[in-house]
Amino acid sequence: MSQDVPAPVIERQIGAQLTARDGSLWLDASSGGFGSAHPAVTSAIADQALRTALSSRILISRPLAGAVAALAEFCPGPLSVSYLCNSGNEALDSSLKLAKGTHPGRPHVLGIRGESYGTLSHGQSLRQGRSVFPRAPLRPLGVPADEPEALLDGVDTSVAAVVIAPAAPGRPLGRLPRAWWVELRERCNRTGSLLVLDERQTGPARLGHDLGTGALGIFPDVLLLGETLGADAVPVGAAVMTATAYQRVYGRRNPSLHGSTFGANPLSATAVSAVLNAVVTDQLAARQRDFAAAVARRREELSGLPAPACTLHADGSLLWIRTRDQAAARELACELARRKVLIRPPEGDLLTLAPPLTAERADTDQILQRLFDGLKAVGAAETQENTR
Amino acid sequence: MTGKASASSLDRQQILTALGRHWNPTAALMMAATERQVESHAHGSEVFGEDGSCSLDFAGSYGVFLVGHQNDAVREAVLHELERAPAIPPGATHPAMAELFSLLLEILPPGLDRFTLGCSGAEVSEAALRAAYLARPGRHRIVIVAGGYHGKTLGALTVLGQEEHRRDFLPGGSDLVVVPPGDAASVRRAVSSRDVAAVFVEPVLGGAYLRVPPADFLPEVSRACAETDTLLVADEIQTGFGRTGRMFAVEHFGVVPDIILLSKALTGGFVPVAVAAMTHEVASAARRSPQWHPGVLEGTTPSALSMAAATATIREVRRLGLPERAERVGAALRDGLRAAVRKHPRHLVDAPGIGMMTGLRTRNPAVENLISMQMSARGIHLGHSLNEQMDQPVLRFYPPLTVRSEQIQRVLQALDESLQWLDRRPAWLMRRITWLLRRQYQLPPPLVLKLMHSNLKVNW
Numbered sequence: 001m002s003q004d005v006p007a008p009v010i011e012r013q014i015g016a017q018l019t020a021r022d023g024s025l026w027l028d029a030s031s032g033g034f035g036s037a038h039p040a041v042t043s044a045i046a047d048q049a050l051r052t053a054l055s056s057r058i059l060i061s062r063p064l065a066g067a068v069a070a071l072a073e074f075c076p077g078p079l080s081v082s083y084l085c086n087s088g089n090e091a092l093d094s095s096l097k098l099a100k101g102t103h104p105g106r107p108h109v110l111g112i113r114g115e116s117y118g119t120l121s122h123g124q125s126l127r128q129g130r131s132v133f134p135r136a137p138l139r140p141l142g143v144p145a146d147e148p149e150a151l152l153d154g155v156d157t158s159v160a161a162v163v164i165a166p167a168a169p170g171r172p173l174g175r176l177p178r179a180w181w182v183e184l185r186e187r188c189n190r191t192g193s194l195l196v197l198d199e200r201q202t203g204p205a206r207l208g209h210d211l212g213t214g215a216l217g218i219f220p221d222v223l224l225l226g227e228t229l230g231a232d233a234v235p236v237g238a239a240v241m242t243a244t245a246y247q248r249v250y251g252r253r254n255p256s257l258h259g260s261t262f263g264a265n266p267l268s269a270t271a272v273s274a275v276l277n278a279v280v281t282d283q284l285a286a287r288q289r290d291f292a293a294a295v296a297r298r299r300e301e302l303s304g305l306p307a308p309a310c311t312l313h314a315d316g317s318l319l320w321i322r323t324r325d326q327a328a329a330r331e332l333a334c335e336l337a338r339r340k341v342l343i344r345p346p347e348g349d350l351l352t353l354a355p356p357l358t359a360e361r362a363d364t365d366q367i368l369q370r371l372f373d374g375l376k377a378v379g380a381a382e383t384q385e386n387t388r
Numbered sequence: 389m390t391g392k393a394s395a396s397s398l399d400r401q402q403i404l405t406a407l408g409r410h411w412n413p414t415a416a417l418m419m420a421a422t423e424r425q426v427e428s429h430a431h432g433s434e435v436f437g438e439d440g441s442c443s444l445d446f447a448g449s450y451g452v453f454l455v456g457h458q459n460d461a462v463r464e465a466v467l468h469e470l471e472r473a474p475a476i477p478p479g480a481t482h483p484a485m486a487e488l489f490s491l492l493l494e495i496l497p498p499g500l501d502r503f504t505l506g507c508s509g510a511e512v513s514e515a516a517l518r519a520a521y522l523a524r525p526g527r528h529r530i531v532i533v534a535g536g537y538h539g540k541t542l543g544a545l546t547v548l549g550q551e552e553h554r555r556d557f558l559p560g561g562s563d564l565v566v567v568p569p570g571d572a573a574s575v576r577r578a579v580s581s582r583d584v585a586a587v588f589v590e591p592v593l594g595g596a597y598l599r600v601p602p603a604d605f606l607p608e609v610s611r612a613c614a615e616t617d618t619l620l621v622a623d624e625i626q627t628g629f630g631r632t633g634r635m636f637a638v639e640h641f642g643v644v645p646d647i648i649l650l651s652k653a654l655t656g657g658f659v660p661v662a663v664a665a666m667t668h669e670v671a672s673a674a675r676r677s678p679q680w681h682p683g684v685l686e687g688t689t690p691s692a693l694s695m696a697a698a699t700a701t702i703r704e705v706r707r708l709g710l711p712e713r714a715e716r717v718g719a720a721l722r723d724g725l726r727a728a729v730r731k732h733p734r735h736l737v738d739a740p741g742i743g744m745m746t747g748l749r750t751r752n753p754a755v756e757n758l759i760s761m762q763m764s765a766r767g768i769h770l771g772h773s774l775n776e777q778m779d780q781p782v783l784r785f786y787p788p789l790t791v792r793s794e795q796i797q798r799v800l801q802a803l804d805e806s807l808q809w810l811d812r813r814p815a816w817l818m819r820r821i822t823w824l825l826r827r828q829y830q831l832p833p834p835l836v837l838k839l840m841h842s843n844l845k846v847n848w
Contacts, residue, residue: 007479007481009483010476010477010481010483011472011473012472012473013472013473013474018473026480030477030478030480031477033475033477036473036474036475037471042470042471045470046467046470049463049466049467050458050463050467051429052427052428052430052457052458053466053657053658053659054655054658054659054660055430055449056435056445056448056449056452056453056769058424058435058443058445058447058764058769059424059425059426060403060404060407060419060424060426060427061407061426062395062396062398062403062427062438063395064407064411065395065398065404065406065411066394066395066396068406068410069395069406069410071410072410080410081409081410081411082411084411085508086507086511086660086688087506087507087508087511087688087690089511089688090507090508090688093541093542093543094541096542097541097542097557100542100558101556104556104558118688119511119683119686119687119688120514120541120543121514121542121543122542124518124683124684132518132521132684133517133518133521133543134521134528135528135563135564136546137542137543137545137546137558230691231474232475232477233470233692233693234659234691235507235659235660235661235688235690235691235694250414251413251414252414252829252830253829254414254774254775254776255412255414255415255774256553258540259540260508260510260539261449261450261508261509261651262452262655262660263508266427267658268660273395342477343479344478344479345478
């Protein structure tokens with residue numbers, strides 16, 4: 001029987017290492033962010049906090065110019081105009097607002113039911129496959145999570161935007177082949193639907209590429225980035241779009257047509273520049289590829305052993321485990337908590353592990369060691385239960 | 389420019405070029421046209437440019453800088469958390485969050501003890517909207533106040549009282565009831581059919597529509613809501629934490645809402661954060677709805693830095709007695725603005741104000757624009773509406789509540805000089821400038837810079 005393990009009360013964070021208030025040491029496989037205590041990034045944020053953090057934005061912002069130029073350089077092809085806001089959720093919402101401004105008469109947004117689209121109302125609607133409130137400007141159309149390829153059939157002229165991540169827990173990066181992505185791009189071109197690539201979880205570096213889009217062979221109209229850009233310390237999100245998509249709605253318009261009080265503030269802009277610089281100079285994408293390689297090497301350990309996992313998959317350091325059922329997922333989550341690995345609460349039969357991008361190799365090795373030990377322990381316990 | 393080139397080496401033209409190409413070309417053009425300097429740092433009520441210039445910040449980012457720029461206690465709390473434990477990973481508990489919730493419970497009106505966090509006011513406005521629809525199932529209408537503002541995300545737009553910001557994205561909206569500011573009778577009529585889920589209201593209507601309501605407006609709205617089981621959502625994003633002379637503006641009127649929205653000042657000027665606080669009754673009713681699902685009332689969990697900034701800000705507001713100070717020190721500002729209206733009725737309509745939430749309702753957008761520019765030339769930043777479509781926009785004066793009396797006097801002196809300058813301009817010029825302002829975004833950008841005698845180039 002599983003027993004709930006109390007959540008740690010955080011006292012200190014360094015990379016993937018968490019010290020809890022009771023003195024216990026945990027490893028973070030939950031945050032899916034950049035990681036704490038990166039010297040250059042922390043120092044850049046602290047220096048900016050000593051000058052000006054938020055701003056009335058009446059004067060010209062040097063940090064903002066640096067951040068948007070860095071994003072334009074980091075993002076491929078024609079993705080060159082950034083809307084900086086306060087969360088990945090807001091970034092996703094801003095792409096839908098852009099889509100609605102592009103096609104005021106279109107009622108639908110298309111996505112994959114059950115995948116994460118954030119906590120704002122339209123994002124929740126996409127996940128649920130139904131509007132979470134009446135009069136919603138865009139109503140969701142969704143395909144089942146186990147049939148993502150069916151998304152193509154839904155792209156028509158009623159759809160203002162298609163929102164999809166390159167990969168997601170439960171959906172490997174290679175699940176949808178390049179030809180499928182190219183076809184999606186072409187259908188969006190034909191119908192005028194905005195193609196929004198949601199990289200809030202997968203970018204930067206998470207999948208072992210600077211951006212997931214690099215593995216797809218297409219350019220979206222809008223690319224979304226989330227909290228990783230703020231080093232998990234400064235709330236920030238970014239919608240990076242083509243100049244054409246931006247101009248269609250906001251060109252030669254009052255700049256207050258869209259925006260937020262805090263968005264594009266100097267502190268978050270500084271964090272964005274520092275994080276992108278660290279991604280490149282510390283070769284963080286390669287580090288995530290090493291993680292995936294380590295998972296592949298260890299996978300052999302499970303062969304022949306009773307284990308609760310149906311599928312275990314890693315794209316870079318986005319690792320997920322599809323268990324036999326919800327009970328097995330809960331059992332494994334408890335086993336990991338007992339081994340002091342912090343993970344997100346399971347979603348149904350799915351567990352996701354995503355250590356910070358800057359986690360040290362020794363820590364990620366430990367996370368995997370404890371995961372595989374946990375899998376074996378749960379499997380052994382089930383075998384014992386069955387033979388009783 | 390390449391990202392490899394450090395932003396620190398760019399000159400003003402290069403910075404504007406980057407902003408024009410990669411951020412917001414129109415905003416970059418406006419900054420170039422008005423010859424803005426590059427921001428260096430800020431402290432207290434003052435903002436400094438890299439050219440050595442110093443300006444008084446009476447714009448205050450529409451209420452963000454309540455405890456001033458670079459408040460020592462808030463900065464220390466933020467830097468401490470940055471070093472110690474800045475993130476809040478899912479599955480863990482962070483003491484900074486618990487500390488903030490405890491403090492909010494001490495200061496909020498009674499019963500508002502269920503919290504949804506966000507990184508912006510718009511995020512928590514959406515959470516309030518979802519809560520309202522769930523807690524009052526079958527009710528599809530929402531009442532808002534004309535000119536009201538609750539954010540610009542696509543969901544929050546559905547309750548935006550500013551048509552000019554809504555119409556490009558939401559052509560329809562038959563379930564939205566828009567009532568005139570201060571008109572409780574209209575609210576009562578609207579909710580009497582018992583098909584309204586919630587009334588969204590700013591206790592003091594803010595933004596370019598700044599207006600202090602009649603004393604009986606909010607109590608009457610609250611009564612009408614209670615009688616019809618309609619939820620009252622008080623958006624205190626601009627007014628909260630002392631701006632109006634009380635910790636929360638609803639306290640002026642003796643009203644306790646079902647949901648209260650907080651942000652702006654709560655950041656301490658450092659890190660984005662927002663909170664929707666609702667009653668147990670609302671949260672429970674929402675949970676009973678057939679439409680309820682886990683996570684539906686979740687917001688975005690900000691970082692521990694946000695929590696630390698918010699906690700330190702509330703402590704500073706209490707330690708410095710800022711609500712009381714807004715009332716006492718703000719009296720000079722309110723009186724001075726009213727005197728300006730009496731002296732310059734040709735340009736000014738009235739001077740709405742409560743605490744240090746103050747402004748000048750101008751006769752037309754040209755007046756607002758010219759006063760703003762004249763004041764800027766005298767080293768004072770004001771809260772310009774950026775809304776040239778309005779007939780009579782309010783130019784806002786939202787100083788930090790830590791502002792010194794002599795700084796208020798300096799602003800009033802500069803205002804008098806600016807208005808005297810304006811007195812010497814003919815009435816036809818105001819009409820012509822308003823005409824031009826309303827078309828400014830259609831003009832060729834190089835022509836805009838030429839008209840403004842700017843030496844900068846539009847190369848984006």
